[in-house]
Amino acid sequence: MTSSDQRLQRRGNLAVSDALAGVVLAMLLSLPPSSARSAPEAADMTAVRYTEYGTSEVLQLTTVRRPVPGEHQVLIEVYAAAVNPLDWHYMRGTPYIMRLEAGLFSPKDPTLGVDVSGRVRAVGAKVTRFKPGDDVFGTGPGAFAQFVLASEQKIVHKPANLSFEQAAAVPVAALTALQGLRDKGELRRGQRVLINGASGGVGTFAVQIARTMGAHVTGVCSGRNAALVRSLGADQVVDYTQQDFTRGGQRYDLVLDLVGNRDLLDLRRVLKSNGRLVLIGGGGPNDGLWLGPVLKTLRGVVLDPFIEQEIESMLARINVQDLAYLAGLLRTGKVVAVIDRRYPLEQVPAAIDYLERGRARGKVIIEVAPQRRDATRATSAGTGAGTSG
DSSP: OOHHHHHHHHHHHHHHHHHHHHHHHHHHHHSOOTTOEEOTTOOEEEEEEOSSOSSGGGOEEEEEEOEEOOTTEEEEEEEEEEEOHHHHHHHHTOSGGGHHHHOSSSOSSOOOOOEEEEEEEEEOTTOOSOOTTOEEEEEOSSOSBSEEEEEGGGEEEOOTTSOHHHHHTSHHHHHHHHHIIIIISOOOTTOEEEEETTTSHHHHHHHHHHHHTTOEEEEEEOGGGHHHHHHTTOSEEEETTTOOGGGSSOOEEEEEESSOOSOHHHHHHTEEEEEEEEEOOOOOTTSOTTTTHHHHHHHHHHHGGGSSSEEEEOOOOOOHHHHHHHHHHHHHTSSOOOEEEEEEGGGHHHHHHHHHTTOOSSEEEEESSGGGOOTTOOOSGGGOOOOOO
16 A cells, blocks of 8 residues: 555544544533432432423423532532533434434433533532632533533633623633634634634634634624624625625635535635635534534545545534633633523523524523622623523
8 A cells, every 4th residue: 555545544534533533522522420429418409401302392490419529520500501502412312323322212311501600619529620619611511500510621710800601601612613723724823714604602702713813814604793703803704695705716724614504515615725624513403314414524534535625524622721721812801702692591492492593693691590690791792792582
């Protein structure tokens, strides 16, 4: 086998592995930590649960036992959480390939939600980075609840200038944007990046992070969101309702596709000969019921070894180093969280329905303990001013 053949085989194998790993990682995000346990003496709490797949009608607000942290875990009183596309994927059990891990006919794990911010109430015996009373944000599977367990390696201290709602908006979306641009996209200062879906949860972070990296940013969104995307730092905004960005003359070093509404060949057309295309999510609740976004990823796997351009797919990898880096950007104001709407815990079904419609500007937030909100709720246009419902 020649070195060229070996390179093609290696690229193909890595791409398939990455695509399948992405599906597994998405599933693992929703699973409760393996060391989670409930003690008979623990108090009760309110949480969202579901025992069958379907529309938001399957979600129930119920009373369950409060969990107790394991050795390396932290118990967080949840002040705010955020809704992600993964939540409605798990709620519906689609694409069906997910059910191989999540449960074939009904969910193995009845919890939803992963982005969380709140206050530490208890810590495990071997936790060294946190103590009761610390304000934190990060990920904790089952975040649509009054209390949640989190690994101490998946949370960081909340910057004082950040509200709990803003902090809850950050983890999955901002990590996806950062890792998509930096790791998969290998974006460099002075390069040109196009972000398809610039006004969504990941997109609003991606525009800002790309600017901090010194890139020239083009954001694609609807006309109603153009002003928002410009305010976040985009050098150019394309209204997809008026202009087909794949038919223009501009070529980009990197295209970050957050929507999944364009064919791979169309997206390749706007890439430079050595450019990179990074596929992140996309699709709606009824798109590709068997494979969903994985289908486009697999098409990219087939195409990638035969072209000079690179096609990558990804899901965020939660780690404390990147969360800390994002906390620094938020602390200095270089990045802000855009919030579209806020819903109380009992309205999680309505929040997921809204996100499914694909019209959210930035993040959709669940106010679990609104009476705990600090006084730093943003009033600037960059952080959103939506109301619940």
